[in-house]
Amino acid sequence: MMLQILLAISAILFCIGLLAALTRSNAILVLIGIELMLGAGNLNFIAFWKFSAHPELLTGVMFAIFSIALAAAEAAVGLAIIIQVHRRLRTVNINKADQLKG
Amino acid sequence: MHDLLQYLTSRHWEPAPEWLFLIPALLMLAAGFAAVVLRNLIHCALCLTLSFIALGVLFIALGAEFVGLVQLLVYVGAVSMLIVFAILLTPASEVAASNNPFRSFNLSRALNAAVGGFIVLLVLGGLLAAIAFSPHAQAAVLPTTAATLKPAAIGQNLLTQTLLPLQGAAILLTAALVGAALLAKEEKQS
Amino acid sequence: MNFLENLPLAAKKLVLDLVEAACKWACAKTGITLPDWGLSLILSLVSVLLVIVTIIVVYLVMFALMSVLERKILARMQNRYGPNRVGFFRWRLWGLLQPVADGIKMLTKEDIVPRGADKIVHFLAPIVMVAPALMLPAIIPYGRGMVPIELASGILYFFALGASTELAVFMAGWSSNNKYSVMGAMRAIAQMISYELPLIMSAVVVALVAGSLSPLKIVEAQGGSILNWFVCTPWGFVACLLFYISALAEANRCPFDLPEGESELVAGHLTEYSGFKYAIFFMAEYVGMFAINGMLVTLFLGGFNAPAPFLSFIPSWCWFFGKLAFLAFSMVWVRATLPRFRIDQMLQFAWKFMIPMSFASFLSAAAWCYSGNAALAWALSTVIVGVPYLVLGRFCFTRHHAVDNRRYLYSE
Numbered sequence: 001m002m003l004q005i006l007l008a009i010s011a012i013l014f015c016i017g018l019l020a021a022l023t024r025s026n027a028i029l030v031l032i033g034i035e036l037m038l039g040a041g042n043l044n045f046i047a048f049w050k051f052s053a054h055p056e057l058l059t060g061v062m063f064a065i066f067s068i069a070l071a072a073a074e075a076a077v078g079l080a081i082i083i084q085v086h087r088r089l090r091t092v093n094i095n096k097a098d099q100l101k102g
Numbered sequence: 103m104h105d106l107l108q109y110l111t112s113r114h115w116e117p118a119p120e121w122l123f124l125i126p127a128l129l130m131l132a133a134g135f136a137a138v139v140l141r142n143l144i145h146c147a148l149c150l151t152l153s154f155i156a157l158g159v160l161f162i163a164l165g166a167e168f169v170g171l172v173q174l175l176v177y178v179g180a181v182s183m184l185i186v187f188a189i190l191l192t193p194a195s196e197v198a199a200s201n202n203p204f205r206s207f208n209l210s211r212a213l214n215a216a217v218g219g220f221i222v223l224l225v226l227g228g229l230l231a232a233i234a235f236s237p238h239a240q241a242a243v244l245p246t247t248a249a250t251l252k253p254a255a256i257g258q259n260l261l262t263q264t265l266l267p268l269q270g271a272a273i274l275l276t277a278a279l280v281g282a283a284l285l286a287k288e289e290k291q292s
Numbered sequence: 293m294n295f296l297e298n299l300p301l302a303a304k305k306l307v308l309d310l311v312e313a314a315c316k317w318a319c320a321k322t323g324i325t326l327p328d329w330g331l332s333l334i335l336s337l338v339s340v341l342l343v344i345v346t347i348i349v350v351y352l353v354m355f356a357l358m359s360v361l362e363r364k365i366l367a368r369m370q371n372r373y374g375p376n377r378v379g380f381f382r383w384r385l386w387g388l389l390q391p392v393a394d395g396i397k398m399l400t401k402e403d404i405v406p407r408g409a410d411k412i413v414h415f416l417a418p419i420v421m422v423a424p425a426l427m428l429p430a431i432i433p434y435g436r437g438m439v440p441i442e443l444a445s446g447i448l449y450f451f452a453l454g455a456s457t458e459l460a461v462f463m464a465g466w467s468s469n470n471k472y473s474v475m476g477a478m479r480a481i482a483q484m485i486s487y488e489l490p491l492i493m494s495a496v497v498v499a500l501v502a503g504s505l506s507p508l509k510i511v512e513a514q515g516g517s518i519l520n521w522f523v524c525t526p527w528g529f530v531a532c533l534l535f536y537i538s539a540l541a542e543a544n545r546c547p548f549d550l551p552e553g554e555s556e557l558v559a560g561h562l563t564e565y566s567g568f569k570y571a572i573f574f575m576a577e578y579v580g581m582f583a584i585n586g587m588l589v590t591l592f593l594g595g596f597n598a599p600a601p602f603l604s605f606i607p608s609w610c611w612f613f614g615k616l617a618f619l620a621f622s623m624v625w626v627r628a629t630l631p632r633f634r635i636d637q638m639l640q641f642a643w644k645f646m647i648p649m650s651f652a653s654f655l656s657a658a659a660w661c662y663s664g665n666a667a668l669a670w671a672l673s674t675v676i677v678g679v680p681y682l683v684l685g686r687f688c689f690t691r692h693h694a695v696d697n698r699r700y701l702y703s704e
Binding site for chain 2: 002003004005006007008009011012013014015016017018019020022023024025026028029031032033035036039042043046047049050056058061062064065066068069070071072073074075076077079080081082083084086087091092093
């Protein structure tokens with residue numbers, strides 16, 4: 001029961017991140033949505049670790065730690081790309097980045 | 103009296119009630135929703151930071167102290183700062199319009215939000231159904247002893263079982279560092 | 293003497309005894325029977341509250357004393373008297389009641405919020421600054437058996453909270469709707485982020501050798517005499533210096549106080565704060581300084597251990613606060629002596645000198661741990677730390693020509 005509540009909370013957080021990534025037109029908000037989705041995934045790992053049969057194997061914990069490190073690296077690179085795009089196009093609206101269209 | 107002191111200064115108290123983790127969980131969901139919905143970008147970033155802090159507290163409440171503290175250190179101390187700096191370095195030209203609460207009703211924007219919301223509700227429904235009916239989620243083992251996470255055990259694990267992912271993460275972080283610095287560098291006009 | 297040593301613990305035990313007796317008397321008087329866990333819940337709550345109140349009171353008293361003593365010591369080093377008038381009735385008391393006067397002044401000032409400022413963020417910034425600063429001293433071992441909270445990953449907790457300070461600085465700078473505040477905030481954050489790396493690496497060096505992230509175990513690993521303290525090893529000396537310099541930078545003290553450069557940016561990110569909110573920022577800075585000095589004492593200077601076994605008649609908490617006082621005095625001394633860095637000098641120093649040196653001290657500590665005999669350990673770790681220091685110091689910072697043959701012009 002507790003595990004299902006935790007998984008439901010994580011699912012709601014994932015869907016909030018998905019809403020940000022799908023709906024907002026600012027690139028930085030899309031990145032915020034991605035970070036929220038990654039956080040929801042981490043919560044899933046820790047929830048399954050806590051309620052697993054062998055918590056001393058630390059599988060979920062190691063996965064969560066690596067996921068946090070990778071999310072930080074990906075945020076750094078993503079934001080560098082956004083800054084470079086802003087330099088070229090003077091905007092971070094993803095709808096305006098349509099140079100390759102048509 | 104001395105053993106009462108021992109009892110109080112050690113950490114063998116009764117385990118906290120189980121529903122205690124719901125408080126940071128609800129705060130995290132509320133802050134996450136605020137981060138998605140607010141108009142002012144800096145407010146979104148600050149609500150995101152609050153959501154990360156609540157997630158870190160949730161990890162600590164679930165017994166994974168090390169992961170919670172790493173989350174606070176990395177996400178709140180580094181990623182939030184990155185996002186805030188990026189917001190400051192990319193000022194939108196329509197900043198004045200975005201602060202106006204009574205924008206004109208834009209059909210395309212409303213349709214965008216509606217379609218996005220519909221897809222998200224579908225995904226949420228699918229996930230909740232999976233959680234309700236999956237055998238893995240129902241076969242949860244109730245922890246008999248409070249699973250305490252020792253940093254020494256994590257260190258052992260990092261250097262024995264997850265050694266290869268550790269080296270891979272090191273290479274990836276170096277590449278990300280160099281790549282981000284290179285990408286964000288200003289080109290000199292020759 | 294065991295009595296002085298256990299004085300704080302005995303006082304806590306006394307208060308808990310009194311609370312227990314009061315509970316039992318109240319139960320007997322009113323006839324309510326408490327369940328088993330009721331009494332222990334009340335006692336645990338009282339115990340926790342007692343520790344929290346003690347920490348806050350001690351740190352606030354230290355903050356108050358420090359604010360006046362810093363001015364007096366700075367003044368004496370500049371050949372003048374500091375504040376020496378505020379006293380009690382007719383006695384001047386060397387001006388030591390100045391903090392009371394300062395506090396009354398700060399509390400009664402008008403709280404001005406700029407019109408275009410973001411009210412919620414402007415209000416929350418001092419709170420976000422001071423709350424982690426007051427949570428920092430919770431894991432420092434103040435004496436034998438006197439750790440408020442014994443966390444297995446205490447060092448990680450300390451640095452996770454230290455990283456929240458930057459958020460508060462940004463909130464303060466941005467919400468003031470003032471371009472000088474934003475500039476000051478960006479500089480402050482750049483400085484804090486750059487100097488966090490040597491800070492954390494120096495602490496990791498100590499965790500490597502002590503084998504644990506718990507401050508209590510680190511202090512216990514330095515027991516014995518002064519030669520066991522980590523500062524008396526090659527890697528420890530370098531790591532201690534790096535930690536000290538990074539602590540100066542994290543606490544925005546001179547020579548790293550560009551963010552609050554009084555002569556340049558008005559008050560940087562604190563420009564639009566007045567009255568009590570400014571006092572809160574001020575307090576958060578000083579409490580953070582004491583906490584990080586406490587961590588330096590724990591990591592490198594042996595914590596509450598006495599320098600020699602025959603000196604342990606002085607209680608352990610006295611040794612801890614004595615070392616802390618010495619470090620605080622040294623920070624004031626540095627403030628009086630050194631001029632302020634420019635922002636590019638500061639960032640270059642962090643990224644090009646301190647981070648490679650912290651890696652070198654890390655390798656040196658690893659060599660120390662895994663060398664067979666003591667002579668090899670000393671030689672290897674000194675070489676691993678000394679060669680990068682000479683290389684970096686000699687060849688990386690002398691872009692200008694070497695100074696030689698100065699011509700001195702004297703007025704006649």
